[in-house]
Amino acid sequence: MNTSRASSRTFRVALGLAAFSTLFLATTLWAAPRDRSFSETFPISDNSTLRLANLAGRMHLEEGGGTQVRVDTTVYAEGRNAAQTEELLAGMKWVSGKDRKGREVWSLSYPVGDYRGFHYPAREKDGDEDSIWWKILNSFNLSQTSSHYRGEKVTLYGSRSSSVPTLFAEVTIYILPGTRLAVRNVVGDVDGGEASGDLEVDTGSGSVDLAGFAGNLSVDTGSGSVRIGWARGETDVDTGSGSIRIGSLVGNGNFDTGSGSIRVLKVSAGRLIADTGSGSIEIADGTVGNLEADTGSGSIRVLGVEIETFVGDTGSGSVLLESSLATAREVLIDTGSGSVKIHAGADASFDLDTSLGSGRLVVRYDDAILRKRGPRVVGAKRGDGQTRIHVDTGSGGCTIGPIG
Numbered sequence: 001m002n003t004s005r006a007s008s009r010t011f012r013v014a015l016g017l018a019a020f021s022t023l024f025l026a027t028t029l030w031a032a033p034r035d036r037s038f039s040e041t042f043p044i045s046d047n048s049t050l051r052l053a054n055l056a057g058r059m060h061l062e063e064g065g066g067t068q069v070r071v072d073t074t075v076y077a078e079g080r081n082a083a084q085t086e087e088l089l090a091g092m093k094w095v096s097g098k099d100r101k102g103r104e105v106w107s108l109s110y111p112v113g114d115y116r117g118f119h120y121p122a123r124e125k126d127g128d129e130d131s132i133w134w135k136i137l138n139s140f141n142l143s144q145t146s147s148h149y150r151g152e153k154v155t156l157y158g159s160r161s162s163s164v165p166t167l168f169a170e171v172t173i174y175i176l177p178g179t180r181l182a183v184r185n186v187v188g189d190v191d192g193g194e195a196s197g198d199l200e201v202d203t204g205s206g207s208v209d210l211a212g213f214a215g216n217l218s219v220d221t222g223s224g225s226v227r228i229g230w231a232r233g234e235t236d237v238d239t240g241s242g243s244i245r246i247g248s249l250v251g252n253g254n255f256d257t258g259s260g261s262i263r264v265l266k267v268s269a270g271r272l273i274a275d276t277g278s279g280s281i282e283i284a285d286g287t288v289g290n291l292e293a294d295t296g297s298g299s300i301r302v303l304g305v306e307i308e309t310f311v312g313d314t315g316s317g318s319v320l321l322e323s324s325l326a327t328a329r330e331v332l333i334d335t336g337s338g339s340v341k342i343h344a345g346a347d348a349s350f351d352l353d354t355s356l357g358s359g360r361l362v363v364r365y366d367d368a369i370l371r372k373r374g375p376r377v378v379g380a381k382r383g384d385g386q387t388r389i390h391v392d393t394g395s396g397g398c399t400i401g402p403i404g
Contacts, residue, residue: 033078033166036089041068042106044179049198051105052094053184055112055149056120056156057168061183061192061199061210064174069181071173073108078119078166088167097150105184107150108169117144117155119166120187147186147204156187175199178215189224207242225260243279261298267305280317287327299338307331314338318396322403325350328387339396342389343403349383350400357394364401 042050050069052059057076064070077088092108099105110118143158157164168188175181175195182200183190189206196214207224210217214232225242228235232250243260246253253272255262261279264272267286274281280298283291287306299317302310309330312319318338321331324345333340339359344350353371354361356378363370363380371379380400391398 032082032085033076034085034089035074035076036092037072037074038093040071040073040094042071043068044176049103049180049182049200051099051103051182051184052171052173053099053105053107053149054169054171054186054188055108055110055154056118056187057185058170058188059183059185059190060170060172061190061195062172062174063193063195064176066176069174069176069179071171073172074170075108076166076168076170080165084165088165092167092169100148108171110149110154110167112150112152112154115154115164117146117157117161117164118168119157119160119164120168121158121160121166145187145205149186194229324348324403325387331387331389333390334392335394335396337395338393340391340393340398342398342400344400346402347383348402349386350389351379351381351385351387352389352391352400353379354391354398355393356391356396356398359393359395359397362397362399362401364399 044050052071071094075089075092077085079085079088091111094106095109096104096106144155146153146155160166173183175197177196179197181197184202185206186204187206188203189209190201190203191209192211194212198216199213199218201208201219203221203224205223206221207226208219208221209227210229212230213228216234217231217236219226219237221239221242223241224239226237226239227245228247230248231246234252235249236254237244238256239260241259242257244255244257244262246264248266249264250268252270253264255273256275257279259278260276261281262274262276263282265284267283267288270289272283272288273292274283275294276298278297279295281293281295282301282303283293283305284303285305289308291302291305291307291309292311293300293302294313295317297316298314300312300314300319302321302323305323306326307323307328310321310328312321312333315336316338317335319333319335319340322343325348326345361377363377365382368380368382370377
């Protein structure tokens, strides 16, 4: 037998056993996870905003009663031993301080001065909670994010590390009607039922899902999708990466995502702005005074919406506008690459001009007066030309005709 080959095999086996032992010890030397629950109430003022901040976990919003905002908190901790776990749990409470803008904020007191970071376990897949393979794979998850919290830079790890404990919180906030509330969740989701007041939601990484909100609503997430069942009031949503879906919007809306689709399924707005770096935009069923839709790459669909002005701009993608144009004054559509279709009412009155780099203009109103440049149709007028329409495509044709 070749002794060098046998030695090499023995070494590889020993290395494998050592790696497994390290993983086993990393998952068994930690103390059993524990949790602690407590409640806190916060007075509210008509002239100030109640600000609440959590480093990691989930924040849930519900409409409550009484004269103060009640917050139920459950803290989860897992230290290297039982004593450290108990110390982590006991130290967690709501403390007052200042945020980076100098505003008063109540924050959960993670010991950010004592630890360089914390482990926040990745959400397990439905049905796999007890899967040893999921737990092993999760132990190799190297995802991490860093942010500032209570004046310190802190890192949150998706995988367990020997140098940081597990620590996160589940927070339920009972909002009084009319409350001015701002919540910040550095890593983790924010969700809630129906509520009212003035609400700001800020999460560095996590989705936002609200059943409905009446009042001024501002949502800002660095990475995560946003879903709102219904919104009544001024609604502003900004996500660095993730889709935005609004079931019903009454009031003005401003929706911006770096990458992801934007959908508003029912609308009644004076002004609506939808902007995505990459993704489709769909606005449907209702009325909008001034509508602006802009996507770097993706289609724009406006379906069954009465407008006064519409600006649609896509770098790459088609545009479909379906509106009677009965109240429309101006429509401006620009595509770098993509076709344009306008489905208007039987009585639509418009003055259309086009600049089509590649493609042709098709007018499906028999009584429209066509304008030509040589043999090519470049514009059309119908009635008194109430709606001024300009279509510009780098590559793509344009069609205008009756709905249906």
